[in-house]
Amino acid sequence: MSRVRFLSLLFFETPTPRAIVVGSGLAGLSAATRLVSHNVPVRLLERSGKPGGNSMKASSGINGSPTKYQPLSDDAFYSDTIKSAGHAISTMTAHREKLISTLTNSSASAIEWLVESKGIDLSKVAQLGGHTYPRTHRGAGPVPPGASIVTALLNSLKKFNIFQLRTAVTVTKILQKDSRVVGVEYRCENGEHGELHGPVIFASGGFAGDAEGMLSHYRPDLAGFPSTNEARPGTQPLLAEVGAQLLDMNLVQVHPTGFVDPGSVESPVKFLAAEVLRGEGGLLLVDGKRFVNELETREDVTNAITVHPRASEAPVQWNVQIVLDEGVFEAAKSHVDFYLWKGLMKKTTLSELGPTALKSVKEFAKAASGKDLDVFHRTSFANWTLFEPSSNSVVYVGTVTPVVHFTMGGVLINEKSEVLQGDGESIEGIWAAGEVTGGVHGGNRLGGSSLLECVVFGRIAGEEAAKYFREITK
Ligand SMILES: Cc1cc2nc3c(=O)[nH]c(=O)nc-3n(C[C@H](O)[C@H](O)[C@H](O)COP(=O)(O)OP(=O)(O)OC[C@H]3O[C@@H](n4cnc5c(N)ncnc54)[C@H](O)[C@@H]3O)c2cc1C
Incomplete structure (x- = not known):
């Protein structure tokens, strides 16, 4: 034996x-x-x-x-x-x-x-x-x-x-x-x-x-979305077979920011880009433009992302950039150092993001420095300290997309x-x-x-x- x-x-x-x-x-x-x-x-x-x-x-x-x-x-x-x-x-x-x-x-x-x-x-x-x-x-x-x-x-x-x-x-x-x-x-x-x-x-x-299984059954609108969780079948049907009642199966939490890893863009499993990145002052861009108050609820930020055209269908994902300045980086350092090490974010300059992004960041910086400017109703800028951005300003950038996070x-x-x-x-x-x-x-x-x-x-x-x-x- x-x-x-x-x-x-x-x-x-x-x-x-x-x-x-x-x-x-x-x-x-x-x-x-x-x-x-x-x-x-x-x-x-x-x-x-x-x-x-x-x-x-x-x-x-x-x-x-x-x-x-x-x-x-x-x-x-x-x-x-x-x-x-x-x-x-x-x-x-x-x-x-x-x-x-x-x-x-x-x-x-x-x-x-x-x-x-x-x-x-x-x-x-x-x-x-x-x-x-x-x-x-x-x-x-x-x-x-x-x-x-x-x-x-x-x-x-x-x-x-x-x-x-x-x-x-x-x-x-x-x-x-x-x-x-x-x-x-x-x-x-x-x-x-x-x-x-x-x-x-x-x-x-x-x-x-x-x-492709339970999500597409209970939430067809989320079928094919990437997730922070391993891509494995759910097990509630085994319990339903012995008579267990299932409840709230359509209530699913989507997190607006999972990292799209440049080394495996199409992976259905994403690393979570922690809430702290937005909370400490980070901003989000689609095609170089801001489009939402980043401090809104997970659901509202997700909805603001998904009205844009998708970047891919398999998995279903969007091309959103998350941008931090040095002040935000310092405040979220333990997280960002890890993301930099994993290759999920990179340290670069605003020039690499293009002229539209530079314009958006300048507008955001003006509001952050106290100018009376409505930037998608955002009033808290936490640790943002880049008040006069130029194309040489250092930023930390990653690509993110909404991810199914919790059922x-x-x-x-x-x-x-x-x-x-x-x-x-x-x-x-x-x-x-x-x-x-x-x-x-x-x-x-x-x-x-x-x-x-x-x-x-x-x-x-x-x-x-x-x-x-x-x-x-x-
Ligand atoms: C990136 C990320 C960050 C999170 N951060 C937080 C946080 O900070 N605070 C918080 O409260 N929650 C957080 N959550 C949610 C939380 O981690 C999970 O909801 C929770 O850990 C679930 O624990 P569990 O024991 O129910 O299931 P799991 O930890 O998922 O364990 C279930 C196990 O069952 C096994 N299994 C499944 N089916 C079978 C089967 N048929 N036979 C044998 N084994 C099976 C699976 O392989 C798995 O190992 C986070 C989730 C993620 C993905």
């Missing part, structure tokens, strides 16, 4: 009962951590070759309040989330309110758990769009928050011999017996396939990268992370957490609240599945 086959047998066919977690992003890792803390053996199945999912990419941070770094007692987190959810809140209102209060009321303990129990640095707090107060936590060092949280949880899980992770294994079906979920069917990259039995936690992420919709859960059917009854034996679920954010997710939902509902799912595991193995 080959070594691979032997290890595989050990993983899939041991007689010990276990819980199954599908997906190794932050929601799956939070759930698995809770399960092993109750001494429940865990098999974590991950379809990708390496763990971490999109959670690894998160760069702004995780929300929480009050915390030791943001001690303000903050009722506004709940109302900010309701406001950001928009019209969606008018349907299933009581249900959504319960999910949102679970999210916001558990935010303090989520941060405390990560900091005190897992030793993760979350000492920097920033204020993102839509938040009344600063409450988005990240570390003081250079490692982005998603990577530092995921790495810490993975390292701590690896210390438990009852925890086992298998990568390159895709769950293809949920198994039911008498309407109870009893396990999953899986297929490995090497062609091996089979069944694994036990209670199941689904933490398989969103469908923002599924451009608000997914399977309906309750505040116990139980997966619900259309009649509101839970399906026995299965829980879900993270971006695969719907209803927590309504029409628009607040920045920093996705990592939070992964921790809050992931931990709840782990707790509930551990109780169930004890009952069925008594």
Whole structure:
């Protein structure tokens, strides 16, 4: 017997009962951590070759309040989330309110758990769009928050011999017996396939990268758009097959600025050009001309871009330039240095952008220096300091395009992370957490609240599945 086959047998066919977690992003890792803390053996199945999912990419941070770094007692987190959810809140209102209060009321303990129990640095707090107060936590060092949280949880899980992770294994079906979920069917990259039995936690992420599949079904207007997420099929249909209700599937967050990498212009996966570039004073040009107040919401900036002719159909993208001066560069240095290193931005002079761009930047600079000039209603210029631009002025430039970023919709859960059917009854034996679920954010997710939902509902799912595991193995 080959070594691979032997290890595989050990993983899939041991007689010990276990819980199954599908997906190794932050929601799956939070759930698995809770399960092993109750001494429940865990098999974590991950379809990708390496763990971490999109959670690894998160760069702004995780929300929480009050915390030791943001001690303000903050009722506004709940109302900010309701406001950001928009019209969606008018349907299933009581249900959504319960999910949102679970999210916001558990935010303090989520941060405390990560900091005190897992030793993760979350000492920097920033204020993102839509938040009344600063409450988005990240570390003081250079490692982005998603990577530092995921790495810490993975390292701590690896210390438990009852925890086992298998990568390159895709769950293809949920198994039911008498309407109870009893396990999953899986297929490995090497062609091996089979069944694994036990209670199941689904933490398989969103469908923002599924451009030709679920996106084109639920949002045909976004079919073929590039994404910040890996180009992989969404998994909500697997849950729908066992009766889970899907909610808000057409509510999709598009980010106006994903980098078009000059080395792979046609790649469907783009690096996010962080909001901070516009927030610190950057401007956007199409054909050398400004066309929008760059500080408008993601949706408004995206809409202002997409009225222009497309630069390409596959993927569907536009040719927008983002331009920073030295002042903006200094303010966003940690981000921009990385983008320069990756070749996503370059340092150049205004002459390279052509005479129309020079004229636009001169107009912007006049307004920034206090002249009474309406430049698309923009009144804040943050750290822009280039007040007398010339063709020799140094600027930092990249090409950006709107990208599908986050899917608000997914399977309906309750505040116990139980997966619900259309009649509101839970399906026995299965829980879900993270971006695969719907209803927590309504029409628009607040920045920093996705990592939070992964921790809050992931931990709840782990707790509930551990109780169930004890009952069925008594
Ligand atoms: C560039 C970027 C920046 C972001 N920044 C922030 C931020 O600063 N703050 C914030 O709150 N949110 C941010 N987000 C959103 C946030 O990172 C994600 O929504 C969140 O991490 C999702 O976590 P998850 O555990 O639900 O899913 P994921 O982290 O995506 O993990 C799901 C995993 O499940 C696996 N999987 C899927 N289907 C199967 C299957 N059938 N079988 C086996 N495995 C499967 C996938 O391969 C994946 O590894 C950002 C997102 C991106 C893309």
